[in-house]
Amino acid sequence: xxxxxxxxxxxxxxxxxxxxxxxxxxxxxxxxxxxxxxxxxxxxxxxxxxxxxxxxxxxxxxxxxxxxxxxxxxxxxxxxxxxxxxxxxxxxxxxxxxxxxxxxxxxxxxxxxxxxxxxxxxxxxxxxxxxxxxxxxxxxxxxxxxxxxxxxxxxxxxxxxxxxxxxxxxxxxxxxxxxxxxxxxxxxxxxxxxxxxxxxxxxxxxxxxxxxxxxxxxxxxxxxxxxxxxxxxxxxxxxxxxxxxxxxxx
Numbered sequence: 723x724x725x726x727x728x729x730x731x732x733x734x735x736x737x738x739x740x741x742x743x744x745x746x747x748x749x750x751x752x753x754x755x756x757x758x759x760x761x762x763x764x765x766x767x768x769x770x771x772x773x774x775x776x777x778x779x780x781x782x783x784x785x786x787x788x789x790x791x792x793x794x795x796x797x798x799x800x801x802x803x804x805x806x807x808x809x810x811x812x813x814x815x816x817x818x819x820x821x822x823x824x825x826x827x828x829x830x831x832x833x834x835x836x837x838x839x840x841x842x843x844x845x846x847x848x849x850x851x852x853x854x855x856x857x858x859x860x861x862x863x864x865x866x867x868x869x870x871x872x873x874x875x876x877x878x879x880x881x882x883x884x885x886x887x888x889x890x891x892x893x894x895x896x897x898x899x900x901x902x903x904x905x906x907x908x909x910x911x912x913x914x915x916x917x918x919x920x921x922x923x924x925x926x927x928x929x930x931x932x933x934x935x936x937x938x939x940x941x942x943x944x945x946x947x948x949x950x951x952x953x954x955x956x957x958x959x960x961x962x963x964x965x966x967x968x969x970x971x972x
């Protein structure tokens with residue numbers, strides 16, 4: 723399997739025929755050849771985009787770059803790697819390294835996929851409710867013409883509506899909602915970039931004072947009653963002693 727070294731944000735996903743390379747628009751990307759290529763006499767190494775030659779390297783390591791790629795590529799003679807600069811829309815497509823001689827052998831193939839930075843998502847709070855003293859927050863995460871609605875508590879979120887688009891190998895942006903670090907996070911990402919919006923749970927779920935159930939007695943009230951009873955007993959004892967002394971000495 724070949725190695726991919728990228729300049730800027732990119733992702734490489736290998737398949738049986740080629741490696742898909744996701745690259746951020748405007749960045750550089752280097753396509754490497756892991757195989758130790760040794761050119762025989764009269765053999766030519768070529769990098770090809772689609773069916774057009776990018777460059778040719780002879781067995782004497784003489785390199786000729788096609789005019790349309792002048793100042794746009796760099797070629798590393800030591801390992802036959804290719805650096806593509808400032809990737810734009812027209813650079814998406816198949817790139818193939820081949821050796822031509824008596825026959826043409828494919829050394830490595832890449833599928834270059836250009837992506838732009840995702841738009842920052844927007845996280846909105848739909849409702850806040852308490853069930854058995856547990857705070858539940860319903861939120862909606864929106865980004866690039868799609869949305870996900872989730873119900874979250876202090877530890878987890880579960881999707882209740884919308885469409886969570888994308889996947890690790892997809893060209894479609896992924897929208898997800900989860901809880902981390904005491905916050906509800908709305909994350910929007912693709913293969914080369916990500917952005918998020920957050921809401922702190924403590925701000926959405928302030929601590930609520932809990933009223934005692936009907937018929938129950940609060941601790942404070944119990945203390946007042948006990949103190950009152952104690953005072954009544956003490957006063958009664960003083961009065962009793964006073965009356966007894968009056969009869970005794972009268």
